[in-house]
Each structure stands twice: as structure tokens, then as C-alpha cells.
Amino acid sequence: xxxxxxxxxxxxxxxxxxxxxxxxxxxxxxxxxxxxxxxxxxxxxxxxxxxxxxxxxxxxxxxxxxxxxxxxxxxxxxxxxxxxxxxxxxxxxxxxxxxxxxxxxxxxxxxxxxxxxxxxxxxxxxxxxxxxxxxxxxxxxxxxxxxxxxxxxxxxxxxxxxxxxxxxxxxxxxxxxxxxxxxxxxxxxxxxxxxxxxxxxxxxxxxxxxxxxxxxxxxxxxxxxxxxxxxxxxxxxxxxxxxxxxxxxxxxxxxxxx
Amino acid sequence: xxxxxxxxxxxxxxxxxxxxxxxxxxxxxxxxxxxxxxxxxxxxxxxxxxxxxxxxxxxxxxxxxxxxxxxxxxxxxxxxxxxxxxxxxxxxxxxxxxxxxxxxxxxxxxxxxxxxxxxxxxxxxxxxxxxxxxxxxxxxxxxxxxxxxxxxxxxxxxxxxxxxxxxxxxxxxxxxxxxxxxxxxxxxxxxxxxxxxxxxxxxxxxxxxxxxxxxxxxxxxxxxxxxxxxxxxxxxxxxxxxxxxxxxxxxxxxxxxx
DNA sequence: CCTTGACCCTCACGTGACGTGATGGCGCAT
DNA sequence: ATGCGCCATCACGTCACGTGAGGGTCAAGG
Numbered sequence: 235x236x237x238x239x240x241x242x243x244x245x246x247x248x249x250x251x252x253x254x255x256x257x258x259x260x261x262x263x264x265x266x267x268x269x270x271x272x273x274x275x276x277x278x279x280x281x282x283x284x285x286x287x288x289x290x291x292x293x294x295x296x297x298x299x300x301x302x303x304x305x306x307x308x309x310x311x312x313x314x315x316x317x318x319x320x321x322x323x324x325x326x327x328x329x330x331x332x333x334x335x336x337x338x339x340x341x342x343x344x345x346x347x348x349x350x351x352x353x354x355x356x357x358x359x360x361x362x363x364x365x366x367x368x369x370x371x372x373x374x375x376x377x378x379x380x381x382x383x384x385x386x387x388x389x390x391x392x393x394x395x396x397x398x399x400x401x402x403x404x405x406x407x408x409x410x411x412x413x414x415x416x417x418x419x420x421x422x423x424x425x426x427x428x429x430x431x432x433x434x435x436x437x438x439x440x441x442x443x444x445x446x447x448x449x450x451x452x453x454x455x456x457x458x459x460x461x462x463x464x465x466x467x468x469x470x471x472x473x474x475x476x477x478x479x480x481x482x483x484x485x486x487x488x489x490x491x492x
Numbered sequence: 493x494x495x496x497x498x499x500x501x502x503x504x505x506x507x508x509x510x511x512x513x514x515x516x517x518x519x520x521x522x523x524x525x526x527x528x529x530x531x532x533x534x535x536x537x538x539x540x541x542x543x544x545x546x547x548x549x550x551x552x553x554x555x556x557x558x559x560x561x562x563x564x565x566x567x568x569x570x571x572x573x574x575x576x577x578x579x580x581x582x583x584x585x586x587x588x589x590x591x592x593x594x595x596x597x598x599x600x601x602x603x604x605x606x607x608x609x610x611x612x613x614x615x616x617x618x619x620x621x622x623x624x625x626x627x628x629x630x631x632x633x634x635x636x637x638x639x640x641x642x643x644x645x646x647x648x649x650x651x652x653x654x655x656x657x658x659x660x661x662x663x664x665x666x667x668x669x670x671x672x673x674x675x676x677x678x679x680x681x682x683x684x685x686x687x688x689x690x691x692x693x694x695x696x697x698x699x700x701x702x703x704x705x706x707x708x709x710x711x712x713x714x715x716x717x718x719x720x721x722x723x724x725x726x727x728x729x730x731x732x733x734x735x736x737x738x739x740x741x742x743x744x745x746x747x748x749x750x
Numbered sequence: 751c752c753t754t755g756a757c758c759c760t761c762a763c764g765t766g767a768c769g770t771g772a773t774g775g776c777g778c779a780t
Numbered sequence: 781a782t783g784c785g786c787c788a789t790c791a792c793g794t795c796a797c798g799t800g801a802g803g804g805t806c807a808a809g810g
Contacts (some may be wrong), residue, residue, distance in 0.1 A: 242786065252787090257768060272776055274787060290591075297766070313599065320595045323588045330585035333548075337497045341571065405726040468663045500757065510758090515797060530805055532758055556796070 237345040238268060238276035248285055255285075264288055287315060294322045407433045411477050421479035430471055430484035432479075446485040455479035496526060496534035506543055513543075521560055522546055552580045653673060665691045668726040669735050679737035688742035689734075704743040711739035 264285045266275040270371065277285075284305065291301040305315070324374040353357045410429045419425050434449045467486040503510045516522040517533065522543045524533040524542065535543075549559040581631070668687045677683050692707045724731040 240787075249767080253768065253770085261767095270776095270787095272787075273789095274776080275510075299766085315597050316599050320592055321608070323592045325594070326583050326589035327592065330581045330588065333551075334578055334581045337574050337581070343573050363799090375626065465665070468660070498758075511797065511799085511800080514760090519796095528758095528805095529759090530758075531793095532805080 238266075238278055239282065241277075243427070244277050244282065244285070247282075248289060251304050258285070258288065261298060263300075268410075288321055294319065294326070319492055403436050404433075407436065408466060408469055408473075408477075411466070411480065412473055414469055415473055415476045421476050422483035426480035427487055428482040430480040431488075433481075436486070446489040449481055450485050451480040453485075476483070496536055497522075497540065499533050499535075502540065504537050505540075508547070516543070516546065516556075519556065519560075521556055528592070547641060548577050552577065552584070661694050662691075664730075665694065666724060666727055669724070669738065670731055673728055673731055673734045679734050680741035684734070684738035685742040685745055688738040689746075691739075692742070704747040707739055708743050711736040 238249070241252050241255050245255055254277070255264065259266065264281060265282055268276040269274055273290055281473045287305050288301050289300075291304055292298070296304065304310070304318075310318075407429055410432075411426065414423075414425050414429065430449075434446075470476075496608075497505070499513050503513055513522065513533070517524065522539060525536045525539055526534040528534055545563050546556075546559050550556070553564065560659045562568075562576075568576075576662075668690075669684065672681075672683050672687065679707055692704075717744055724735055
């Protein structure tokens with residue numbers, strides 16, 4: 235009774251109710267590895283660790299049935315779990331950040347006395363949807379590994395190296411734009427438009443299908459969102475506007491009537 | 493039927509099921525402001541907006557009963573809602589970030605063949621608990637609006653100008669580091685340490701109390717998280733490591749025994 | 751005009767993850 | 781031996797929908 239915990243103790247430790255532990259025992263999700271003579275549940279260190287995994291996955295939006303599958307997956311060791319959990323958490327964090335950005339945008343608009351278009355309001359739904367069904371999406375992704383790389387909009391599971399490459403390419407494009415601006419080339423010139431096209435293809439390859447209409451949207455976003463604006467403005471004043479114009483010029487070139 | 497939406501359309505738009513909208517209608521949470529002759533639900537723009545509020549609060553972990561109270565609170569206008577939602581989202585984002593940090597820590601430890609102490613394992617429970625009851629905590633906090641402004645740790649509601657200044661300062665520090673690295677100054681030299689200190693005070697002023705131990709944590713983080721790494725590496729190769737070393741050197745200077 | 755298929759309606763029971771007692775057995779201190 | 785707190789097992793309640801069943805509505809095409 236010294237290296238084993240009672241339900242009450244474990245519940246307090248883990249921040250859940252006793253009933254929850256009973257429930258997990260009932261459905262066989264976290265079963266105490268021993269019982270006292272009187273029938274008291276006795277949780278060992280390994281049980282605590284298992285509960286920790288369970289609660290982590292639960293927090294990520296998985297149902298208990300799914301959690302059971304995940305943690306009993308024989309081809310996944312502790313590190314694999316941690317990597318998976320990390321990814322999902324990054325997704326959650328990004329999602330929260332996206333919603334914060336949307337709210338900032340709206341607050342800003344209201345502060346300036348501008349009413350946003352219904353279109354812009356719907357962004358929240360969009361991100362919200364992705365958010366609410368994040369786990370579901372993740373599940374689908376793990377289902378078939380073929381369509382996975384192809385159709386996903388988000389950053390899936392890039393390795394550190396991938397990110398480094400992505401960042402490098404993004405910076406290369408930015409620096410290219412900065413130089414074009416400094417040397418006085420027009421935003422609608424061939425050099426700027428080529429850089430815009432390179433950027434569009436980069437986004438398409440690593441993030442999501444980005445057609446010309448969507449690329450136009452990105453251009454506007456880069457002017458509207460201070461974070462993105464800062465990314466370009468910090469390299470060269472006026473660069474955000476320049477990039478914006480180049481994106482649109484490039485879109486005009488490939489798909490007139492925009 | 494032109495400015496009104498049917499259930500199906502709204503459901504798709506909002507990323508929820510038709511059944512959910514039926515349910516919200518049943519309990520009087522989001523009731524369509526009109527019905528067609530055939531009895532079809534007809535949602536007007538105001539209804540859509542209300543649904544948006546509902547889904548936002550729901551996403552933040554509130555029960556529908558609570559959501560109903562929140563959005564029918566007469567002393568809260570749209571901006572107040574947005575500010576509240578923003579705060580809760582910042583909390584969620586921080587919480588996710590905290591868990592990511594905890595996982596990074598464990599992954600790092602495992603990579604180095606170190607087993608963490610049970611103490612450290614329990615951190616996850618701690619943050620998890622805070623997370624699960626985030627909404628409850630938030631509710632308590634709103635009890636007194638005085639402590640509210642004071643005790644907030646994060647970025648609350650910075651203006652666009654604030655963000656621009658913040659970004660500018662961050663870039664100035666980065667460029668300073670880059671130059672120091674290029675000119676061959678050591679990471680433990682006066683120039684680098686002064687920049688580190690400037691960075692720390694910047695963080696403390698605009699974001700959160702950042703003591704030397706926490707600044708050390710940030711240093712490690714900058715090497716661990718590819719986005720932060722990219723921020724520095726893109727300016728100059730090897731800069732992330734350099735900055736990391738400078739932070740630690742600076743911390744050593746002010747608080748030995750680290 | 752009439753069919754067809756996609757959409758809509760209202761019951762109404764099912765489900766997942768527990769909450770909330772009810773009733774009774776340990777275990778230790780006074 | 782007698783509280784008092786914690787433990788056990790039923791067993792029903794709840795919340796936010798899911799999932800059909802059975803039947804009306806509507807726009808498009810034959």
C-alpha cells in the first residue's frame with residue numbers, strides 16, 4: 235500500500251474524479267494492476283503512466299474507444315506517442331492562434347468603425363470547423379497514407395528538416411522580392427511575377443492547393459494581418475504592398491479577369 | 493428565401509450537422525427567426541451571427557446552458573464577447589504550448605537516455621487539470637474585474653501599433669545578434685550578453701515576467717522549435733545556436749549556478 | 751404534368767462519458 | 781465500539797447530440 239495508490243489519491247493527483255477512474259476500470263481502459271484484500275483498487279506506477287497517456291489523448295479530443303486503440307497500438311512506442319501528441323497539440327495551438335487572429339481582425343475592424351463583410355465573418359466558421367474536427371481529420375489522415383500527403387491542407391507531420399527547407403524557401407522568396415524592390419523593378423514585372431509564381435507553387439506543394447484566386451486572397455491577407463505584414467516590412471519598407479501587387483499581377487497573367 | 497438560409501446550408505457553412513441546428517432550435521439556443529410556409533427553418537443573418545457566437549463559446553469548453561447565459565448577458569456587447577473569447581483562446585493556446593513544452597522536454601530527455609523523475613511526469617497532470625477546467629477558472633476570474641487587468645500574463649489586447657513596435661524590437665535584436673556573429677564576437681562576450689539582456693527585458697515588458705531561468709528555457713526552446721529556429725537561422729546560419737549560448741551566458745552573468 | 755432525387759419536417763430511441771445518489775463494507779483513531 | 785472518512789458496487793440521470801423511421805416539399809428534367 236506504499237507504492238500503490240488508491241482511487242482517491244490517483245484521482246486527486248490526475249485531476250479527475252473517482253467516478254472517472256471507476257469508469258475507465260469498467261471499460262477496461264485503465265485497470266488497476268492489483269486489488270487489496272478488501273477489494274480496494276491499487277494503482278501501480280505503470281497504471282499511473284497509462285492513465286497519463288489516456289488523459290493526454292482524451293484532451294486531444296479522442297473518444298475513449300479510440301484512445302484504447304491508440305495506446306494499445308503495438309507498433310507505437312512511447313516516443314511515437316509523444317510525437318503524435320505533440321503534433322496534435324501543435325495543431326490545437328495553431329488553431330487557437332488562428333481564431334485569435336480572426337478575433338483581432340474583427341476587433342481592429344470595429345475599432346476603426348468598419349463592419350466586416352459576411353465573408354470575413356465566415357472565416358471563424360472555417361477555422362472552427364477545422365478545429366472542432368481536428369481529431370477526426372487526424373484520424374482520417376492516419377487511415378490512408380496515400381491521399382494523406384496529397385490532399386491535406388495543413389502541415390501534417392513535417393520533420394524538422396522539412397520545416398527548415400520550407401522556411402529557407404520562404405525566406406529566399408522574400409529576399410528575392412526585397413532585392414527586386416530595391417533595384418526598382420516594377421511589381422508587375424517579369425521578375426516579381428516569377429517570384430510570386432514560385433511562392434504560389436511553394437505553398438501548393440507544402441501546405442495546400444493554392445490556386446490563383448486563393449493566392450490573391452493571401453496577397454490581401456499579407457496586407458491585412460500585421461504579423462504577415464511585419465514579415466515583409468521588416469525586410470524592406472513597402473515590401474508587403476509590393477508583394478501584394480506582384481501576387482495579383484501574377485494571378486492576372488495566368489488567370490485574367492480577377 | 494434569398495437572404496435566409498435553410499438548415500442544410502447553414503450547417504455546411506458552419507461546419508456542424510443539421511441535427512445540431514435542430515437541437516439548438518429545440519432548446520431555444522439558436523432559433524431561426526422565420527419559417528417558410530412549408531415549415532422550413534429560415535435563418536437570417538442575425539441568426540447566423542448568433543450561431544457563430546454559440547459555436548465560439550462551445551469551442552471554448554462551455555456547456556450549452558452556460559453559452560445561453562453568456563450570450564444573453566445584457567451587460568455584454570459584441571466587443572466584450574470578442575475580448576472574452578480572445579482571452580480564453582489565449583489561455584488555450586498557452587495551455588497547448590505548455591503541453592508541447594512538456595512533451596519536448598520529455599522527448600529531449602529520452603533522446604539523451606535520461607528518465608525523467610516522477611515529479612516531472614506529473615507536470616502534465618498539472619497542466620492538464622488547469623486545461624480541463626479552464627472554463628471554470630475563467631468563470632471564477634470574472635467574478636472580480638479588478639484583479640483581472642492586473643494579473644493577466646499575456647498580450648491581452650495590444651493595438652496594431654504595439655505589435656509593430658514589438659516586431660521591430662524583436663527584429664532589431666535579431667539583427668544585432670546577426671551582426672555580432674558575423675563580426676566574430678563571442679556568444680559569451682559583452683555585446684552578445686547585452687543583446688540577450690535587452691531581449692529578456694523586451695519579453696518581460698510586453699509578454700510576461702521572464703526571469704533568467706525562464707530565459708534559459710526560451711534559449712533551449714529556440715533550438716527545439718523549428719519556427720523559432722528558422723527565425724534566427726534565416727538571418728544568419730548558426731545564429732540560433734549563437735543566440736542560445738548568449739542567453740545562457742547572460743543568465744550566468746546575472747544569476748550564476750545555472 | 752409528373753416523376754425523381756435532394757432536401758426538409760417531426761418524433762423517438764440510442765450513445766458516450768461520465769454525474770449523482772443509494773446502500774453497504776473497511777480502517778483507523780478516540 | 782463507535783464514529784468518520786474512504787472504499788465498493790449497482791443503477792438511474794444528464795448532456796449534446798447520433799441515427800434512423802416515416803412522411804412532406806421543391807426544383808429540374810423528361
